[in-house]
Amino acid sequence: MSMEALVSLAKRRGLVFQSSEIYGGTGSVWDFGPLGVEVKNNIKRLWWRDNVHLRPDMVGLDASILMHPTVWKASGHVDHFTDPMVDCRACKRRFRADHLDTVPWAHYCPAKANNKFEVPAGEPCKHCDNRRTLCPECGKGELTAPRQFNLMFKTFMGPVEEDASLTYLRPETAQGIFVNFDNVLQAMRLRLPFGIAQIGKSFRNEITPGNFIFRTREFEQMEIEYFVNPKDTVNGVPADEYWHERWMQDRLAWYQRYGIRAENLRLREHGKDELSHYSKRTADIEYRFPMGWSELEGIANRTDFDLTQHARFSGKSLTYFDEERKEHVVPYVIEPSGGVDRAFLAFLVEAYREEEVRGEKRVVLRLHPELAPLKIAVLPLLKKREKIVETAQAIRAQLAPRWLTVYDDTASIGRLYRRQDEVGTPYCVTVDVQTVGDPETGEAGDQRVTIRDRDSMEQIRVPIGELTAVCERLFAGESWASLAPRYPPSLKP
């Protein structure tokens, strides 16, 4: 499938809109429409349920986006979260200035005659004190002066824009967890290992955003900081390494549980040169997006870097008292950090299918029922029959408190089904003449309705009185195939 087809569907069906579109759009930010916000909330709810509520060793947190500016000094983001870039004027290649310093370079020194020198990596010219000026790739082009990109958005706390009030929109939710480590520890009486989870917006002034909602400047993270005692071992392995491996496997399984096929997921270990300034080891969970394998979630061993830094900058002790060893330790932390928007995109890409049904193209989102924005659509077969419409609307009202249920009567039944297919509604409930009886013939209604399965397009016929119970079983995961034999469809065609 192509990203274009998905962008188009997302807009047409109210999943994702470009931000500020009526003003010509604004770069690298997107809005989630009425159906998009449902999917996104579903992703966050499931992540929270599976990673916080179902585990005895996890608690949640919701820290503010604006924090004390020193947080970002301590975290290293003020100093390290920058990429000095230089461009070659001739071949137009772009380089990170710090990478250029890793190779020796040829230099034509203006301060000396007979002036070609080889200068060692990372050193300026001994004679003129210049750094590399020529492109390492094409060898001819002159390089621009390095330009600094700090990827953090600056802002000001309070009405006066002065340096004293300068702070940043957080570039990751993680720091909100680290600075609350001791608060949470005291309030919740926790024992290592334990984790703190948080979902929230983060902001990065990316040099190159793009690929739809894959890389945006405002995005939402689902982060866990899982604290372990580095002195402990599990199965003979240091605790941090054991839990790192565990989280990699758990998180991989989570994506699969909600519909991502194993062949479209992989773990990719970071090389030493690409590790972040805080990381001992990092592995990415990558998904096979339309534009290629790209990161869905990073799982890093941040060691004791963050707690140590914050202890140093704040002067507060951020340690854990090890009762067995009778000593204070600084916990190590394993960080599974996922992008909500990236998960959204991956689930959508994975679910999108174009199928051929009776010679017609059918677009269907085969979303996991828990992710689907709408759970049930109640449809009248004939909108001219008052009794059918009344019954259908009553059924919608009956189901709505339990599942997000919509009613639609604005087209023929086939079209209504296809509309629901396009947004991935797992089940449609149809009310027909047989349900309510036919006043013309005097035939009595059977008070049964049809449930139609999105993926197989098969139907079963269920008494209205059992509808809620049957839906309960379907959404609890009971398979269509096991349920269907008990509720044969209408004998009429």
Place this chain on the structure above:
RNA sequence: GCGGGAAUAGCUCAGCGGUAGAGCGCCAGCCUUCCAAGCUGGGGGUCGCGGGUUCGAAUCCCGUUUCCCGCUCCA
């Protein structure tokens, strides 16, 4: 930020100096007893934005914004 491509109806696109179009979708009506059927009617476009050339610009020129593909970066 650099190079390349693009921007016309909700979507996909045609039109390339002379009155803004098609298909699909959407809305209303008729018809219709379960998978985008048919018929009739309807709403909807500052042709991304700004400037220029011209009697006349969606069309040619300049600028700009946004999107897509690369370089680079990350969740």
